[in-house]
Amino acid sequence: ALEALIFDVDGTLADTERDGHRPAFNAAFAEAGLDWHWSVELYGELLAVTGGKERMRHYLAQYRPDFELERRAFPNLEALIAHLHRRKTEHYVSMLRAGGIPLRSGVLRLLREAREAGVRLAIATTTTPDNVTALLESAPEPGLVDGFEVIAAGDVVAEKKPAPDIFELALAQLNLPASACVAIEDSENGVRSALGAGLEALLVTTSSYTEQQDFAGATLVVDQLGEPGDPATASVGDLGG
Ligand code: XBP
Ligand code: MG
Secondary structure (H helix, E strand, O other), X not given: OOOEEEEOOEOOOEOOHHHHHHHHHHHHXXXXXXXXXXXXXXXXXXXXXXXXXXXXXXXXXXXXXXXXXXXXXXXXXXXXXXXXXXXXXXXXXXXXHOOOOOOOOOHHHHHHHXXXXXXXXXXXXXXXXXXXXXXXXXXXXXXXXXXXXXXXXXXXXXXXXXXXXXXXXHXXXXXXOHHHEEEEEOOHHHHHHXXXXXXXXXXXXXXXXXXXXXXXXXOEEEOOOOOOOOOOOOOOOOOOO
């Protein structure tokens, strides 16, 4: 029987990457006087690497060979990355507090249905914990964040998605076997992570950057959770609850 839903955040609860994380990174780069700018297209490529700090390191290594030459200006690259990431998080959280990014269609409905059916709720995400709280608190439903028993997020595990670590942590904190849970994801990296943790019941709701990705192993792939009346609407009943 279904005992818990484990949600990814970025792309799944809300379409946060293109108009949320991406401009927040760009704002942090600009205020630091860096000539880094992540276009919508480039950001799609950079999403191959999860985690904001990891993504910045990947960008420098793969797209900015010139930066190696300028390294003298940044003797402590890790401190720079940590600083940029802190500022990026502040920009992103302010954007959410200003009501910038709504939850996706069907998310609130499914969360309410789960609550009514006694199904427990958890999160497994690579993003920073502050970002998760700010997103849930910006939703038009007070106390949403308290409905999540487990929030596994960010640097608490050694390896981010596609490694299974964060889903394994969420399962351990729920104290449930993978067979009692359904994972909800939007990306190939997330699917690989969930499957790696043994979560064979896996619903994918594709998002703007992930439509073309490979979701082999997923149980069901739809373009959104949707509201009743939409062609593909997933309900807790469908998921086994
Ligand atoms: C989300 C991510 C994160 C966000 C940025 O992936 O990859 O890195 O883009 O968050 P998923 P931080 O949806 O698979 O969890 O900057 O806070 O790392
Ligand atoms: Mg995602």
